[in-house]
Amino acid sequence: MVLIAIEPTDPERREELWNRMLAVGARLTEDYLPEAVFEERHFTETGKEIARVYVKREGVNIHNKETWREAMVFLNEAMGKMEVFWEDFKEVIQDDEWYEYTEMI
Numbered sequence: 886m887v888l889i890a891i892e893p894t895d896p897e898r899r900e901e902l903w904n905r906m907l908a909v910g911a912r913l914t915e916d917y918l919p920e921a922v923f924e925e926r927h928f929t930e931t932g933k934e935i936a937r938v939y940v941k942r943e944g945v946n947i948h949n950k951e952t953w954r955e956a957m958v959f960l961n962e963a964m965g966k967m968e969v970f971w972e973d974f975k976e977v978i979q980d981d982e983w984y985e986y987t988e989m990i
Contacts, residue, residue: 887963888939889971896934902978903936909974913938917970918963940967 891906893899903925914921918940925936940963945956 886941891936
C-alpha cells in the first residue's frame with residue numbers, strides 16, 4: 886500500500902486538510918493513479934482516526950518470494966506517481982502546519 890495519511894487529532898483540522906486533498910483529488914485519479922481510494926475516516930491499529938488516500942495491490946506481499954517482484958514493481962510505480970502528484974499539488978494541499986499532521990508512506 887502506498888498512501889498519504891492526514892493525521893491531526895483535531896477533527897476540524899483533519900477535515901480542513903481532507904477538503905484540500907479532495908479539491909485536487911480528481912486530478913490524482915485522472916492524471917496519476919486512477920485506482921486511488923479516498924477514505925475520510927480510517928482507524929489505525931492503535932485506534933487513531935486518520936484520513937487517507939491510498940493505492941493497494943491485492944495478492945502480493947514483499948515477504949513472499951512468489952509475489953515479491955510484482956509487489957516491488959507496484960510499489961515503485963505507485964510511489965513514483967504519488968510523489969509526482971505531491972510535487973505538483975503540495976502548494977494547494979499543505980500549509981505551514983501540514984508536516985505536523987501528515988505523512989506520505
